[in-house]
Amino acid sequence: CQDTLIGGTFVRGVSGGERKRVCIGNEILLNPSLLFLDEPTSGLDSTAALRTLQMLHIIAKAGKTVVTTIHQPSSRIFNKFDKLILLGRGSSLYFGKASEAMTYFSSIGCAPLIAMNPAEFLIDLANGNTNEKSLPTELEDGGPSAVDVHEFLVEANQVRLEKMEKAKLLSSVLTEGESKMQGMSYSRESKTTWCEQFSILCRRGLKERRHEYLSCLRIVQVISTAIIIGLLWWNSDASSPRRVQDQAGLLFFISVFWAFFPMFTAVFTFPQERAIVAKERSVEMYKLSAYFLAKNTSDLPLDL
DSSP states (O other): OTTSOOOOSSSOOSOHHHHHHHHHHHHHTTOOSEEEEEOTTTTOOHHHHHHHHHHHHHHHHTTOEEEEEOSSOOHHHHTTOSEEEEEETTEEEEEEEGGGHHHHHHHTTOEESSOOOHHHHHHHHHTTOOTTEEOOHHHHTTOOOHHHHHHHHHHHHHHHHHHHHHHHHHOOOOOHHHHHHHHOOOOOOOOSOHHHHHHHHHHHHHHHHGGGTTOHHHHHHHHHHHHHHHHHHTTOOOSSHHHHHHHHHHHHHHHHHHHHHHHHHHHHHHHHTHHHHHHHHHTTOSOHHHHHHHHHHHHHHHHO
């Protein structure tokens, strides 16, 4: 989708999956130290989802923190995660290394009876589905309900976390890496000049509105206005003061019409892009002055 228009409500563009990947790429360009993603694989096929997670895994290995939510991942995607937080009914059921999740649940008596995707097994447990799973003796009597399974998993996780916290409190010496992180200060500096920002935004504006340059509605609108003005000017002369006044009024109408006509375009354009500009400005992608001048410059061929 490199050379495809993103599109919108009335303009056909990239698909939903492509739009999501464009959004992820847009954030990666900012080189953030922390990246939050909400279900980045939703709407993607298994191959595209795996490629997306592989790219995020490479970013995480480069020293960035990547936090993402995900539903029903394949086993290959699940193995790409370093740490895992399993949530059920608003409570934490597990937090730790993803590779140790199955070992932990087996240690408390919960294990699959058949070979299955670890992610599917964990999601079933979080929802209280105990079919084809072994359970601890506390839950085997009478067929446990989803609430009973949830309470057991929450209590087991709390016991595990308490043991981990006690182990951390006993160790008062910070590692060398942690000491360095405390002394680091993150600052974001723009790597592009004002002229580069203006050039990129101007090209983006031209690509976004190029479909409007030869719009049938706009052509009909301009031609209709020209015909009406021509009919008003037809057979008019300045033989009397009243006709001179009529011609002056017509000239005033022409000047006012072509002055206000482009203004209405701007009035409707800026509110539509306000949310996007606010999002991009919040991470300092460009200066507001560069956007304003680039937007007016790209709209100029359409408004003249």
